[in-house]
Amino acid sequence: MSITYLEAIREAQARALADDPRVFIYGQDVGAFGGAFKATKNLANEYPGRVIDAPISEDAMIGMAVGAAVEGMRPIIEMQFADFSTVGFNQIVNQAATLHWRTRVSCPIVVRLPSGGTSGSGPFHSQSMEALYAQYPGLVVMTPATVEDAYSMLLEAVAIDDPVIFCEHKYLYYHLKADRLPTEALPTGKAAIARTGRDLSIVAYSAMVHEALAVAEELSGEGWEIEVVDLRSVKPLDTDTVMASVARTGRLLAVGESWPWGGVTAEVVARVASEGFNLLDAPPQRLNAKDTPIPYHPNLWTVHRPTARSIAAAARQLLRS
Amino acid sequence: MVLGRVLDEKFATLYRAGKIHGGVFLGRGQEALSVAVGMQLQPGDVYAPLIRDQAGRLAFGETVLDAARTYMGSALGPMRGRDGNVHRGRPKAGYIPMISHLGSNIAVVNGALLAKRMKGQNGVVGAACIGEGATSTGAFHESLNQAAIECLPLVLVVANNQFAYSTPASRQFACEALVDKAPGYGVTGHSVVGNDLVQCLAVLRGAIDAARNGGGPQFVEATLLRLCGHGEHDDAGYISQEHKDSPLGRDCLKIAEEQLLKAGVADSDTVRQWRNEVVLEVDDAIAKVQREPAPDPYQEDWCALASRHLQETHSHLED
Numbered sequence: 001m002s003i004t005y006l007e008a009i010r011e012a013q014a015r016a017l018a019d020d021p022r023v024f025i026y027g028q029d030v031g032a033f034g035g036a037f038k039a040t041k042n043l044a045n046e047y048p049g050r051v052i053d054a055p056i057s058e059d060a061m062i063g064m065a066v067g068a069a070v071e072g073m074r075p076i077i078e079m080q081f082a083d084f085s086t087v088g089f090n091q092i093v094n095q096a097a098t099l100h101w102r103t104r105v106s107c108p109i110v111v112r113l114p115s116g117g118t119s120g121s122g123p124f125h126s127q128s129m130e131a132l133y134a135q136y137p138g139l140v141v142m143t144p145a146t147v148e149d150a151y152s153m154l155l156e157a158v159a160i161d162d163p164v165i166f167c168e169h170k171y172l173y174y175h176l177k178a179d180r181l182p183t184e185a186l187p188t189g190k191a192a193i194a195r196t197g198r199d200l201s202i203v204a205y206s207a208m209v210h211e212a213l214a215v216a217e218e219l220s221g222e223g224w225e226i227e228v229v230d231l232r233s234v235k236p237l238d239t240d241t242v243m244a245s246v247a248r249t250g251r252l253l254a255v256g257e258s259w260p261w262g263g264v265t266a267e268v269v270a271r272v273a274s275e276g277f278n279l280l281d282a283p284p285q286r287l288n289a290k291d292t293p294i295p296y297h298p299n300l301w302t303v304h305r306p307t308a309r310s311i312a313a314a315a316r317q318l319l320r321s
Numbered sequence: 322m323v324l325g326r327v328l329d330e331k332f333a334t335l336y337r338a339g340k341i342h343g344g345v346f347l348g349r350g351q352e353a354l355s356v357a358v359g360m361q362l363q364p365g366d367v368y369a370p371l372i373r374d375q376a377g378r379l380a381f382g383e384t385v386l387d388a389a390r391t392y393m394g395s396a397l398g399p400m401r402g403r404d405g406n407v408h409r410g411r412p413k414a415g416y417i418p419m420i421s422h423l424g425s426n427i428a429v430v431n432g433a434l435l436a437k438r439m440k441g442q443n444g445v446v447g448a449a450c451i452g453e454g455a456t457s458t459g460a461f462h463e464s465l466n467q468a469a470i471e472c473l474p475l476v477l478v479v480a481n482n483q484f485a486y487s488t489p490a491s492r493q494f495a496c497e498a499l500v501d502k503a504p505g506y507g508v509t510g511h512s513v514v515g516n517d518l519v520q521c522l523a524v525l526r527g528a529i530d531a532a533r534n535g536g537g538p539q540f541v542e543a544t545l546l547r548l549c550g551h552g553e554h555d556d557a558g559y560i561s562q563e564h565k566d567s568p569l570g571r572d573c574l575k576i577a578e579e580q581l582l583k584a585g586v587a588d589s590d591t592v593r594q595w596r597n598e599v600v601l602e603v604d605d606a607i608a609k610v611q612r613e614p615a616p617d618p619y620q621e622d623w624c625a626l627a628s629r630h631l632q633e634t635h636s637h638l639e640d
């Protein structure tokens with residue numbers, strides 16, 4: 001059997017619906033149609049009344065999830081694309097994120113964001129929003145990079161008593177395959193060492209983990225051993241694992257697909273610089289997308305975001321410094 | 322109408338041949354409505370079309386080359402490969418480029434109309450086009466209400482094509498007809514059968530004239546059926562045969578042709594000749610655009626600001 005990242009997301013939702021009567025799914029076209037990406041294929045059939053088509057009303061979709069959560073339900077909201085979550089932004093960051101802190105009533109909702117760039121998708125169907133949501137207190141932000149994590153982290157997201165922003169990468173939907181679904185997983189908040197090494201730590205998350213792994217493979221041919229840290233969740237961010245890796249390698253390159261101002265890579269570099277300055281043999285570096293909207297044309301898109309090529313160039317420069 | 326249809330069909334063919342990056346979205350079945358809006362706007366007016374408005378865009382004055390260059394990602398197009406397919410426009414010509422977020426362009430039209438009024442430019446109108454799905458957005462409500470309060474010459478055209486992607490209209494609104502919403506906003510409502518060209522021309526003329534002459538915002542609901550998938554990746558298996566066989570499922574192009582024949586404006590030879598002419602026009606444009614350069618990432622100006630001196634540069638590791 002072989003299962004894709006997208007199928008793992010579908011299977012996790014099927015399992016959550018089967019195991020917990022409080023779970024329901026709400027999103028545009030998620031019902032009989034099975035979702036724009038088919039992440040809810042057949043679920044409306046299998047769980048009648050619990051996979052519900054939403055109107056094009058992102059603000060009201062999130063608001064309704066918050067209300068249902070107050071009543072003890074565990075809604076999963078599918079945004080058709082992460083980019084459209086900006087329309088529900090107010091409800092996410094002001095209602096969902098503050099509820100428990102203000103009232104001690106928890107808000108166990110999951111907002112699934114089909115995220116990240118794919119060729120030809122342009123400025124409004126390609127965004128990565130993890131940094132934006134991670135900025136707000138009261139939210140958990142997951143960025144799974146593997147089929148196994150897509151499955152187990154989504155199940156954990158449903159179980160967590162807080163609002164979870166689940167950033168699933170569209171580029172990985174069909175590209176990534178695993179033999180089977182996992183039976184155990186690292187807990188949320190723990191980063192994983194995706195590849196061990198001793199010369200440089202590349203800290204990445206989501207689709208960039210695979211670009212980093214390709215670079216590690218390529219540079220191993222040049223005699224370099226690169227360690228790749230997969231953050232798994234960007235909030236909480238596992239500083240300990242990052243710091244332990246930098247302690248081994250003495251060099252840090254943080255890589256993210258979203259924009260350069262602030263964000264996850266800036267956070268990683270800031271933490272390492274302030275808490276582990278003496279571990280570093282070279283200034284810590286980071287690589288992000290360019291500071292423009294995400295271009296439509298593949299020629300522009302492939303240069304806009306980091307790729308194995310630009311990460312390898314940055315890694316070589318850092319290894320030589 | 323014919324040009325819009327033929328150009329759309331060409332894009333669909335190119336898509337199937339793998340020659341277009343990203344999606345292709347057609348206006349099949351909506352050309353009569355679309356063209357009735359586009360051709361009755363004048364220079365100085367504002368137009369914010371949506372994904373199914375190829376015909377209206379051309380009628381408003383967009384060139385086949387602009388459309389082809391955007392779809393084919395030519396560096397010479399108005400969007401220079403930065404944005405693609407239906408996301409195109411020429412803001413300074415009153416042609417507002419859509420963003421994907423549905424409903425967002427209505428208030429932008431309001432803003433252009435407010436500014437024109439402040440500048441003393443009267444007698445203009447702005448048309449914003451949306452589907453029935455977009456009436457569920459907060460943006461729809463806010464912007465229609467805003468236009469009403471300001472008494473702006475907005476014509477909001479809703480193509481109720483029964484489906485928003487796979488979602489039937491019954492899952493978007495619970496009122497009998499969308500036009501019933503108009504009085505609640507304090508605006509004038511019109512409804513029209515959207516696949517009937519003669520009706521569309523008359524009703525849209527009425528709405529546009531009323532807005533132009535100080536009648537405030539006009540809300541038009543056109544009832545029709547989308548005769549294609551949401552995009553060319555979608556086979557629209559969720560649209561029932563019953564829908565397709567209903568009067569709404571009739572092709573507006575066929576109806577228009579019958580109307581022309583009946584009125585003695587053209588005979589079927591003439592209509593055939595029009596089609597042949599536009600096929601040549603479209604083929605020529607595509608052939609030209611296919612020889613044009615794609616954007617070069619190393620020549621690209623990676624600057625998102627008009628104030629160039631305020632653009633940051635990041636990490637020396639970037640190439």
Ligand SMILES: Cc1ncc(C[n+]2csc(CCOP(=O)(O)OP(=O)(O)O)c2C)c(N)n1
Pocket residue numbers: 028056058080084087372373421422423451452453454455456458480482484485486547551
């Ligand atoms: C705010 C927002 N949410 C979701 C989407 C995704 N989306 C793109 S088109 C579409 C359906 C649009 O239906 P409708 O407004 O009726 O227009 P039609 O496609 O029928 O012409 C959806 C849900 C979007 N573009 N914007």
